[in-house]
Amino acid sequence: MVKKIRVLLFSFLSGCLLLTGCVEPHILDEVQIVHATGYDFVDEGHIRGTISIPVYPPDEAIHSETLTAVSSATREIRLLLDAQSNKPLHTGKVTVVLFDRKLAENGLMRIIDTFVRDPRIGMRIQLAIVEGSSTKNLLETTYPMEVDTAMYISELIEQNIERQNIPQSNFHVYLSNFYGQGRDPFLPILRQEGNAVRVTGLALLKEDRYVATLPLKDCFLLKILLERFGEGSYQVNLNQDEHAMLRNLESDTDWEVENASSNPEFKVNVSLSGRISEYSGDTLGDPKIEEIRAAAITQLEEDLNNLIKHFQELNVDPAGFGDQVRQRDPDFSDEEWDKIFPDVPVEFKVNLTIKETGIEE
Amino acid sequence: MKKNREHSRSFEEVLTLCRESDDFINEELLGKENSIYYLSYFSSLCDSTPLNEFVFNPLKKKQCYSLEDIKEALPLKGVKAVSSGKELEEGLNQGQVLIRFEQGEPYGILASVRLNENRQISIPEMEYTVIGPKEAFVENLDVNLNLLRNRLPTSSLCVKKVTIGTISRTEVAVVYLKDIANKDNVQTMIQRIEAIEYDEISDTSYINQFIEDNSNSPFPQLIDTERPDRVAAQLTEGKIAVLSKGSPSVILAPTTMVEFFSAFEDYYIPWHLASAFRLIRLFAVLFSVFSTPMYVAVLTYHAELIPQDLLATLIMSRSIIPFPPIFEAIFLELTIELLREAGARLPTKVGQTIGIVGGIVIGTAAVEAGLTSNVLLIIVALAALASFTTPIYRIGNTIRLIRFPFLLMAQLWGLLGISLLGSFLLVHIITLKSLGRPYLEPVYPFRFRDFKDAFIRVPFSKQYELPELTQTAKPERFSKKKAKKHADIDEHIR
Numbered sequence: 044m045v046k047k048i049r050v051l052l053f054s055f056l057s058g059c060l061l062l063t064g065c066v067e068p069h070i071l072d073e074v075q076i077v078h079a080t081g082y083d084f085v086d087e088g089h090i091r092g093t094i095s096i097p098v099y100p101p102d103e104a105i106h107s108e109t110l111t112a113v114s115s116a117t118r119e120i121r122l123l124l125d126a127q128s129n130k131p132l133h134t135g136k137v138t139v140v141l142f143d144r145k146l147a148e149n150g151l152m153r154i155i156d157t158f159v160r161d162p163r164i165g166m167r168i169q170l171a172i173v174e175g176s177s178t179k180n181l182l183e184t185t186y187p188m189e190v191d192t193a194m195y196i197s198e199l200i201e202q203n204i205e206r207q208n209i210p211q212s213n214f215h216v217y218l219s220n221f222y223g224q225g226r227d228p229f230l231p232i233l234r235q236e237g238n239a240v241r242v243t244g245l246a247l248l249k250e251d252r253y254v255a256t257l258p259l260k261d262c263f264l265l266k267i268l269l270e271r272f273g274e275g276s277y278q279v280n281l282n283q284d285e286h287a288m289l290r291n292l293e294s295d296t297d298w299e300v301e302n303a304s305s306n307p308e309f310k311v312n313v314s315l316s317g318r319i320s321e322y323s324g325d326t327l328g329d330p331k332i333e334e335i336r337a338a339a340i341t342q343l344e345e346d347l348n349n350l351i352k353h354f355q356e357l358n359v360d361p362a363g364f365g366d367q368v369r370q371r372d373p374d375f376s377d378e379e380w381d382k383i384f385p386d387v388p389v390e391f392k393v394n395l396t397i398k399e400t401g402i403e404e
Numbered sequence: 405m406k407k408n409r410e411h412s413r414s415f416e417e418v419l420t421l422c423r424e425s426d427d428f429i430n431e432e433l434l435g436k437e438n439s440i441y442y443l444s445y446f447s448s449l450c451d452s453t454p455l456n457e458f459v460f461n462p463l464k465k466k467q468c469y470s471l472e473d474i475k476e477a478l479p480l481k482g483v484k485a486v487s488s489g490k491e492l493e494e495g496l497n498q499g500q501v502l503i504r505f506e507q508g509e510p511y512g513i514l515a516s517v518r519l520n521e522n523r524q525i526s527i528p529e530m531e532y533t534v535i536g537p538k539e540a541f542v543e544n545l546d547v548n549l550n551l552l553r554n555r556l557p558t559s560s561l562c563v564k565k566v567t568i569g570t571i572s573r574t575e576v577a578v579v580y581l582k583d584i585a586n587k588d589n590v591q592t593m594i595q596r597i598e599a600i601e602y603d604e605i606s607d608t609s610y611i612n613q614f615i616e617d618n619s620n621s622p623f624p625q626l627i628d629t630e631r632p633d634r635v636a637a638q639l640t641e642g643k644i645a646v647l648s649k650g651s652p653s654v655i656l657a658p659t660t661m662v663e664f665f666s667a668f669e670d671y672y673i674p675w676h677l678a679s680a681f682r683l684i685r686l687f688a689v690l691f692s693v694f695s696t697p698m699y700v701a702v703l704t705y706h707a708e709l710i711p712q713d714l715l716a717t718l719i720m721s722r723s724i725i726p727f728p729p730i731f732e733a734i735f736l737e738l739t740i741e742l743l744r745e746a747g748a749r750l751p752t753k754v755g756q757t758i759g760i761v762g763g764i765v766i767g768t769a770a771v772e773a774g775l776t777s778n779v780l781l782i783i784v785a786l787a788a789l790a791s792f793t794t795p796i797y798r799i800g801n802t803i804r805l806i807r808f809p810f811l812l813m814a815q816l817w818g819l820l821g822i823s824l825l826g827s828f829l830l831v832h833i834i835t836l837k838s839l840g841r842p843y844l845e846p847v848y849p850f851r852f853r854d855f856k857d858a859f860i861r862v863p864f865s866k867q868y869e870l871p872e873l874t875q876t877a878k879p880e881r882f883s884k885k886k887a888k889k890h891a892d893i894d895e896h897i898r
Contacts (some may be wrong), residue, residue, distance in 0.1 A: 070729065071703045072722040076715065099719050135708025136715065163708050194712060 074133035078107070078193030081178025082117075082154050084145035089113055090154070092120035093179040094132070095193045107192040109183050117157045135163040138197040140170050140214075141178040141233070147246060147253035152221070155251070159218070166215040169200045172246045172253065175234045187238055196240060200231055203242045208259055208275040210245075210266040221251060224377050225365025229265075232256060247359045255357050264343075264350050267294040267313060268362045276320070279339040287335045288321035292398065303371035309364060309389040313347070318399035327400050340393045347391040355385045364389070412490035415510040419444065422496060433460060436467040441474075442504045442512075449499035451519035454480075459501060459515055474503055474513045487511040494573075522547060528630050530797050533669035540630045545575055545649040548632075552579060552645070555636035560584075566597050569605040576611065579635075579645040586642060586875040592839055593644050593657065607651040615646075615655075617837040622805055624798040625838040627656040627663060634668045640881070642874035644839070658841035658873060661833060662858045665689060667795035670861055679860035686859065688790035692803050695787045696733050697814035697822050699780060703729040705818030721777035730815040732776045736784040737807065739766060744788070744804075845873050 079095040091113045098108050112123035125132055140158065142151055158164045173181050182192055189195035203209040209231055220228035229245045245257040245265065257265065263275040277289045299310040319327065319335065327335075354360060358381060365384065369375035413421065422428045427448045433441045441463055445455075462477045475483050486492050486502070487510060496502060499518030504511070525547065528540035541548045549563060560582040567573055576597055580590050596615040605611060608628060616625045629635060630653050635645050638656050646655040665685045670678035702709050703718070710718060725732060743762035747755040767785070771778045787807070794800040806829065813821030836843035846854035851872045856862040868884045870876045 068704045068728075069707055071707050071710070072719050072725075074707065076707065076719075097716070099716065099723055101723055105716055105720075133707055135706075136710075136712065138712060165708065191716075197712075 069131070069133055069135075073130055075128050075130040076133050076136045078136060078191060079139045079141065079182060079196060080137055081141040081143075081173070081182050082146055083143040083177045083179055084149065085113055088115050090115070090117065090120065090146065091177075091179060092117065092124065093182050094124055095182045095191075096128075096132075097191050097193075105190050106185065107182075107190070109179070111179055117154050121157075133163075134161060135165075137164060138168050138193050139200070140168060141173050141181065141196070142170070142230075143178055144172055144174045144232075144246075144253060147172050147230075147248070150251045151248075152251040155217075158214070164214070166213070166218075168214045169197050169212070169231075170214055170217050171196070171200060171231045171233050173233050173235070174243070174256075181233065181235045181240065184235065184238075186240065196233070199240060199242065200233075203231065206274050207242075208262040208266060209242060210262065210269045212245075220361070223366065224375060225360065225367070225369040225380055226363040227359045227361050229257070229361040245361070247354075247357065247361055249357075249359050254359050255353075257361075261346070261350060263291070264347055265362055267291065267315060268296055268311070268347075271295055277317075277339075277343070279335055279342055281324075281335065281338050284323065286323050287319050287339075289317045289339055290320045291315060291317045293317075298367045300367050300371050303368050304374065307368045307372075307383070307387055309367070309387065310392065311347075311389065312392045312394065313343070314394040314396075315343075316396040316398050318401065319397060320401065322400075332397055332400060336395055336397055340395050343393045343395070344391050347393070348389075351389045351391075355387070358385055360384060412488070413493065414489045415487065415492055416489075416508075418489045418493045418496070422446070433463055435463050436465065439467050440505070441468075442507050443501055444496070444504075445501035445517075446496060446499070449497070449519055450501060450517045451499075454517045455501065459503070459517060463503070471505075471511070471513050478513075478515050480515050480517070483513060483515045485511065486514045497573075520544070525551070531629060531631050531634070531668060531795060533667065533672065535669060535672040537631075537633050539632060541632060541647075541652045541654060543650050543652055545577060545647055548647050548652075548654070549577060549579070551632040552636060552639075552647075555632055556581070556639060561639070564590075564594060566594065568597060568600045568602070568611075570601075570603045572604040572606075574605040575649040576605075577647045579639065579647060581639050581642070584640065584642045584870070584876050584878050585644055586877060589642070589644055589658065589839060589841075589874065593646065597646065605648065608646060608648045608653050608655050609651075611646060611648060612655055615657075617840065618835075621832065621836055622802045623661070623833065623836060623843070624664070624796070624802065625657075625659070625836060625843060627659045627796055628653040628798065629656060629668075629796070630654070631668055637668075637671065641871055642876035658839035659843075660838070660845050660854075660858070660873060661836075661843055662686075662846075664796045664799040665794060666857075666861070675861050675863045679862075682861065683859060685793050685795075688793045689803055692787045692790035693807055693810060694822065695783050696737060696780075696807060697810040698819075699783055700729045700733050700811060701814035701818040701822055704815065718777075718779060721779045724774040725777055726774070729780075730811065732780055733784070733811055736770070736776050736780060737811070739770070740784055740788045741804065841873055841875075 075096050077094045077096055081093040083091040083093070085091050091111060093109050093111045095107045095109050097105055099105055110124050110127050112120045112127070114120045114123055121132070142154070146154070155170075184192070186192060186195045189198065200209070200212075204211055212229065212231055217228050217230065220226045228248045228251070230248065232243045232246045234241050234243045242259065243256070244259045245262050246253050247255045247257055260278065263277045266275050271294065275291045277291065279287045279289055281287065293316045295314045297312040297314070299312070301308040301310070319332070324331070354362070364387065365375070365377070365380040368380065422444070423430065425446070427446055428444070429447050430442065430444050433443055435441055443459070458478060458480050462479060463474070466473070466477045468474045468477055471485050475485070486495060492502065492514070495514040498516070500514040500516045503513040503515065522544045523542045525539050525542055527538045539551065541551065553561060558581070562580055562582045564578045566576045566578065568576055578590070578594055578597065593615070597611065600611065600614045602610070602614070612624075612626050612628060613619055618625065635654050635656065639645055643656050643658065646657070666682055667685070670682055703722070727735075739762070743758065746758050750758060763785070767781050770776045771781055791800050791803045794803065810822055810825055813825040817824065833844050834848055842849055845851055846858050853869055853872050856867055857871065868880050868882050870879060870881055
């Protein structure tokens with residue numbers, strides 16, 4: 044018995060020593076941690092990859108540096124980037140991956156594929172599309188609001204998701220929209236403006252290709268369709284120079300689908316509660332609030348109808364209408380849905396509760 | 405071996421052997437009417453005042469013709485005739501004086517005039533509590549038993565004495581409450597103590613190592629305490645206490661792992677506070693064991709686990725350090741161990757200085773010299789601090805020790821290594837027993853009843869059942885039904 048234990052113990056310990064060769068250590072300060080990556084379209088066969096890496100000089104402030112390489116495959120870009128770095132590149136802390144709009148028009152999946160396969164890449168990283176300039180320019184610029192460029196961009200996107208109009212979006216959401224049946228992915232769009240970066244809206248994608256842009260103010264409409272709780276702002280126009288700003292606190296969307304398996308018809312009941320955060324007029328009395336409420340409902344219904352018409356014209360489905368059908372129809376197929384979606388009748392009914400109007404003297 | 409011990413020396417051989425020592429006194433005493441007594445004793449073991457008062461004086465005043473007469477003449481208890489060498493040897497070595505009529509006689513009278521040199525009962529040092537009694541056990545067995553009997557004035561308090569150690573002849577007392585303690589537990593304990601084969605037993609810690617269920621485990625399986633209140637309280641839960649001559653610490657068994665983290669003060673403060681502190685202590689232990697290995701594992705293998713905001717701090721603190729995290733960690737851990745060891749060996753006042761020198765000077769200097777990162781310094785110092793929160797000193801040692809294998813595994817396999825060794829350790833703890841009772845109880849085996857005084861301590865009014873661990877002869881401390889509500893003052897406040 045004792046002998047058996049000894050043999051076991053010995054083999055275990057020697058196994059330990061032999062197997063250690065298989066695990067590759069990445070000591071934190073001996074790797075170059077990549078914080079952001081950007082991909083630009085060069086020509087049909089070539090992509091330019093840019094990485095943003097933070098540099099920590101001993102007695103100076105932290106700043107970001109970029110490395111760039113052009114190649115036909117993303118893996119080769121990695122090789123060329125490694126060739127420029129004094130320490131091995133570590134992709135575990137990538138927080139944001141950016142794509143040039145031109146590249147997005149040509150399809151993203153061949154690039155994203157490397158990220159899907161890498162177990163070091165977290166599912167909560169942000170993907171975004173850059174318009175107006177190349178991702179290289181965007182990453183090379185130093186922004187005064189934050190020393191680390193990647194942190195600035197990822198925090199910017201996250202802030203817009205949590206508190207503003209952009210619906211929940213990250214690598215995981217993108218993949219589930221891409222692979223999930225009956226929905227199409229969307230990604231935030233960034234534009235560099237001087238010393239700052241601005242979120243200009245959402246890029247609507249069909250499969251993995253850019254189709255159209257949804258402006259920031261319409262993102263609110265998509266957000267209330269997708270999420271239960273969400274913050275966002277919506278402007279209600281009463282007449283030409285009288286308008287109110289509505290901030291959403293809570294929304295609940297109830298989907299009713301009739302004839303899911305043959306000719307789907309949608310009745311979407313959107314219940315919203317919000318507060319008036321801004322009003323251009325003088326005082327807000329009860330009748331005025333009621334007027335704003337009525338106007339907001341009409342406007343919302345109209346806007347939602349326009350939004351879905353826009354989606355149907357483009358034949359993209361970021362709100363997941365197809366997914367609602369799929370939940371009710373076991374024979375759902377993406378190909379079928381693509382054919383019928385442009386003509387599906389959708390009726391919106393908005394229910395709005397105004398909870399607060401702010402402090403007034 | 406055993407035969408040798410059984411074979412005892414003859415009466416005369418004992419005396420001859422004793423005469424070789426210079427503190428062995430043989431003197432003649434002239435009594436009344438020219439009667440002569442021969443007295444033999446160890447001057448170092450006998451108290452001269454009672455020797456003069458109760459032996460010399462009565463013998464001088466009275467004439468004795470027989471040993472019976474001497475027996476009657478001495479106003480002492482336990483005076484007895486002796487004729488065997490074994491009895492004589494024992495008696496002389498316990499501070500008794502041998503009285504004979506003739507020098508060569510192989511029989512005489514033994515009278516006890518033992519000199520008791522004791523330390524005063526003092527404040528507990530290892531298990532100090534702010535609230536509660538301030539007495540601790542001392543090295544004298546009788547005093548210790550006295551402390552216990554004072555706390556438990558009941559005739560069911562049983563003391564069974566066993567003598568062990570071929571040379572030291574150490575008296576060991578097994579104490580339990582007859583109507584509560586499980587008979588098997590008592591039997592096992594006595595058997596285990598009787599089975600000890602050793603020449604000299606210095607302390608209960610020796611006994612502890614002999615009777616532990618698994619003496620190769622780094623985990624202590626029996627509690628040792630210096631607090632009489634703790635022992636008394638545990639006895640009422642059906643546990644068994646082992647006291648030994650010359651030892652201020654008392655062994656308590658059976659016990660569970662969680663009990664090592666419960667300070668006795670937990671019973672003197674309100675239950676919710678006590679529970680919170682106990683949980684903090686348990687957290688501290690986990691932190692102490694895992695923090696440094698986690699640091700090494702994460703910095704060596706899992707950079708992606710570090711939050712973005714912490715990344716800059718960690719990289720900046722490590723940027724000028726030439727060593728990999730493992731050397732840095734071992735260097736600091738060993739420094740702390742050295743400080744602790746030095747502090748424990750030195751006199752109190754010097755020890756404090758060492759603490760300050762070590763903590764402030766070495767720590768700061770090591771960071772400034774670029775040998776360690778300040779983040780790790782904080783982690784290691786906190787881990788060391790956390791390991792000292794354990795109320796029972798013995799488990800603190802274990803916690804400090806098992807950190808090192810974890811460090812090694814963290815270096816070899818990262819977090820996988822930590823979890824692997826963690827599982828090994830867990831399996832080991834599960835198999836451990838304390839006096840044959842499960843060590844990880846109430847977690848494994850799961851016993852809901854014993855959770856009331858494990859990770860948290862529920863109020864006394866809810867602790868009417870005795871713990872399942874000890875398998876007590878009596879199921880309850882008090883009957884829940886009988887405990888009636890008091891008619892209190894109920895003043896209506898408007």
